[in-house]
Amino acid sequence: MSNNDPTRNVAYDPLPLTGDDQHSNTLYNAPPSPDPRLSSFHTPQMTPGELGPDDSAIPLGAAQPRFLGAALYDGPGSPAMRDSFASSQHTIPNSVYGSSVYALNDGQGRFEGSYRDDPRDSYYAGEHGGVPMSPVVAGHSRVLEEKRAAYVPPKTKSRRQVMIAAIIVAIILIILAVVIPVYFFVLKPSNNESSSVPSHSAHPSSSASVPTPSAIAVTRGDGSLITMEDGTTFTYKNQFGGTWYWDENDPFNNGARPQSWSPALNETFRYGIDKIRGVNVGGWLNTEPVSIVFCSVRSTRLFIFLVHVCLFARLFLCAVFIVIIIYSSPALYQKYSSNPTPPVDEWTLSLAMAADTASGGLSQMEDHYKTFITEKDFAEIAGAGLNFVRIPIGYWAIEVRNGEPFLPKVSWSYFLKAIKWARKYGLRINLDLHALPGSQNGWNHSGRLGTIGFLNGPMGYANAQRSLDYIRIFAEFISQPQYKDVVTIFGIMNEPQGTFMGQDQLSRFYLQAYNIIRTAGGTGAGNGPYVSLHDGFFSRTSWVNVFPNADRVTLDTHPYLCFNGQSAAPMSSYATTPCTSWGAGVNASMGSFGLTNAGEFSNAVTDCGLFLNGVGLGTRYEGTYSGVWPRIGSCTTWTDWQNYDRATKAAIRQFSLASMDALQDYFFWTWKIGNSSVSGKVETPAWSYQLGLENGWMPTDPREAAGVCGNSSPWTPPLAAWQTGGTGAGNIPSSVTSALAWPPPSISNGGAVSTLPAYTPTGPIPTLPGPTFAAATASIDVGNGWANAADTQGLSANIPGCQYLDPWVDPGTAPPPACAAAQRRDEPIAAPTPAP
Known part of the structure; x- marks a missing residue:
């Protein structure tokens, strides 16, 4: 289908920026601000149609990737390249063997074991017949020639021989320096890790191990020393009264508190009163193209140890050799940028990794999981005054089908680590299902760049069935009592392009x-997570009363300014733009819909940044994006954060x-955002919270934001009782449930659902496993992955005899012949019994 369909375009309102540019002395007239009466401001490239004609070089559906986030080596306490040992110029001394020890004792015993050539000994010179030492004439003596023949002195070593010996010693040291640490820092830790991290083919066991009892429960605050799983340590910094809590004997204790003003995990978070101050950990369990230094934990340990060994041994060349070997690993995506088809999304990255067996194949993805986000990040997030983390994850955390190339199941084990770290530091989690089968938006962060196959096209219904299964599996796990107080929000789908599928189909x-x-x-206060629904790029007002009396539902919007018309206006001119553009709409939605959250936003007001619009797609600001945007100026002004002056930082902070x-x-x-492997620095500074904290353009205390907009008519809490799980929660009128019955009668670009491929719920359910702990005294109940034992419906599976297309097939493809109606089982999940 054409990608120039005007119905797919979602216009961005311009910004209220006018004035004199003090730097260029020119008059600029930026477009006006988005109308404050509007309630929806969208992510860029709402449609592939905005990317140019079909014959353009831009891939269909190309749009903004967000960020694979922060570099492994760009923060305090991170390992860094070390200075060389070259200035010392130490050498190995050349020992000269220019003499030998001669045997001075008579071999025949004629002098009773005495020295024969002592001329001063009267005893030997007298009655015992001692013989005085003969004078040496011309280098000869009477007896020494015999001894010289018997004890030939060693030859003097040549300089060449000494150098050869030194090289041999150096090689031996290098071999030892590699073999020993490879065992102790790679093989042995890997064996230990394999006991706690599942293999790629199956989920880990949910049973808990029972080793030696640990110390008493530990809870500390600012200034305490934290030891991570790999043995490294850091100092916990939290000036806001936050306390961490961790006890291996009681791993589900929820006593941690992120800050003094945020409820501890074992306390009630009052949505609508207590503010969600959160940050995404994007690019971790759902990768996106951006430059990131890629070096595994094992490589890091090995690098540090080997360089230390080499420097200790004063072998500079050895140290350089090790640096070259270990640090030849480039960026996660850029490593394969020279491939005939460079990777542009996790699908193509997975294919490239799988083909690269010499580097470990697809297991390289797990190296990224291990190193990109660690426990220290969660500690720093709490220390930054934040109380929530939104964690994007792909459906392949559960399973893959039909040759889908993603690494299956492994990311789930790292999400379990995230739950542990969040619990330890008192953070709550918004589980964000970022990628669904067939793609819900066609953008690279949905797993595969290209077309939209979710609720669109011949496989649109079947892909939706699979997606409902995955939502159910995640929901059953996080609703268990061990996890429900940590994972309190479930974002069921990231950024669906609603204009493709229709709001009615999306609502169903x-x-x-x-x-x-x-x-x-279950319904009722505290049972199950908040359900976060993205607006699908429809206005907020269009969702009012769509689900009346729904129990604990929040509307998710992603307000970005940077993907619209570009302006050279200085950052200071945007001081109140968010207030006028977003404030009134949020207030209205909080009062009419209920809890409204911004699942994503950034400090970007232009689209300047490495890979911001996609791999190799350029920027609107510089006129290089899709060839239809006028050049505004150079992006250097916006991305050269190392040269920001005090005024610029203050403007960004405002x-x-x-x-x-x-x-x-x-x-x-x-x-966090990764360093460019070319420039060695972050090229998208407007998107990194961590970088802003380190350099002074993000607030160290997010509470400072209160009242900045000075809104004269803000929404006043609390939320209605039914919006928070109280009286009336879940009493959705039957007229509404009938009107939005599942499945929808038809699918966009597919036709009647009765004529499309569908699954039947007869497959086994891949229940998600719980974590393992080094627990004492008794095994710990980590749950069985299924909160509701009465939920016994099977997983969607192929109907025997029916034909199915590739789940990622182009939506314009004709559907296969329909199966007989008797073979289909489209059984909707009945509405739960509402709370009394």
Whole structure:
């Protein structure tokens, strides 16, 4: 289908920027601000049609990737390249063997073992017949020639021989320096890790091990020393009264508190009153193209140890050799940029990795999971005054089918680590299902760049069935009592392009997913997570009363300014733009819909940044994106953060504070951004919370945002009782449930659902496993992965005899012949019984 369909375009309102540019002395007239009466501001490239004609070089559906986030080596306490040992110029001394020891004792015993050539000994010179030492004439003596013949002195070593010996010694040292640490720092830790991290073919066991009892429960605060799983340590810094809590004997204790003003995990978070101050950890368990230094934990340990060994042995060349070997690993995506088809999404990256068996194949993805986000990041997030993390994850955390190349199941084991770390530091989690089968938006962060195959095209219904299964599996796990106080929000789908599938079809899917989640966790206050529904790029007002009386539902919007018309206006001119653009709409939605959150926003006001629009797609600001945007200027002004002056940092900080105040409950995108492998620095500074903290343009205390917008008519809490799980929660009128019954009668670009490929719920359910702990005294109940034992419906499976297309097939493909109606089992999940 054409990618120039005007119905797919979602216009961005311009910004209210006018004035004199002090630097260029020119008059600029930036477009006006988005109308404050509007309630929806969208992510860029709402449609592939915005990317140019079909014959353009831009891939269909290309749009903004967000960030694979922060570099492994760009922060305090991170390992860094070390200075060389070259200045010492030490050499190995050349020992000269220029003499030998001669045998001075008579071999025949004629002098009773005495020395024969002592001329001063009267005893030998007298009656015992001692013989005085003969004078040496011309280098000869009477007896010494015999001894010289018997004891030939060693030859003097040549310089060449000494150098050869030194090289041999150096080689031996290098071999020892590699073999020993490879065992102790790679093989042995890997064996230990394999006992706690599942293999790639199956989930880990849910049973807990029982080793030696640990010390008493530990809880500390600011200034305490933290030891991570790999043995490294860091100092916990939290000036806001936050306390961490961790006890191996009681791993589900929820006593940790992120800050003094945020409820501890064992206390009630009052949504609508207590503010969600959150950040995404994007690019971790769902990768996106951006430059990131890629070096595994094992390589890091090995690098540090080997360089130390080499320097200790004063072998400079050895140290250089090790640096070259270990640090030849380039960026995660850039490693394969010279491939005939460079990777542009996790699908193509997975294919490239799998083909690269010499580097470890697809297991390289796990190296990324291990190193990109660690426990220290969660500790720093709490120390930054934040209380929530939004964690994007792909459906392949559960399974893959039909040759899908993603690494299956492994990311789930790292999500379990995230739960552990969040629990330890008192953070709550928004589980964000970022990628669904067939792609819900066609963008690279959905797993595969290209077309939209979810609720669109011949496989649109079947892909939606699979997606509901995955939502159900996640919901059953996080609704268990061990996890429900940590994973408190479930974002069931990231950025669906609603204009492709239609709001009616999307609403039906949302209601079905809602019923599934409430069946898993149950209605009533505290049972099951909040259900986060993305606006699908429709206005916020269009969702009012779509799900009346729905129990604990929040509307998710992603307000970005940077993907619209570009302006050279200085950052200071955006000081109140978030207030006028977003504040009134958020207030209205909080009052009419209920809890409204900004799942993503950033400090970017232009689209300047490495890979921001996609791999090799350029920027609008510089006029290099798709060839249809006029050049505004150079992006260097916006990305050269190392040369930001004090005024620029203050302007960015003001913008971030205004954004936080206007959005009220938010998740900044993203916590960290990776260094470019070319420039060695972050090339997208407007998107990194961590970089902003380190350099002074993000607030050290997010509470400073309160009142920045000075809104004269803000929404006043609390939320209605039914919006928070109280009286009336879950009493959705039957007229609404009938009107939004699942499945929808038809699918966009596919036709009647009755004529499309569908699955039957007869497959086994791949229940998600719990974590393992080094627990004492008794095994710890980690749950069986299924909160509601009464939920026994099987997983969607192929109907025997029916034909199926590739789940990622082009939506314009004709559907196969329909199966007989008797073979189909389209059984909707019944609405759960509402709370009394």
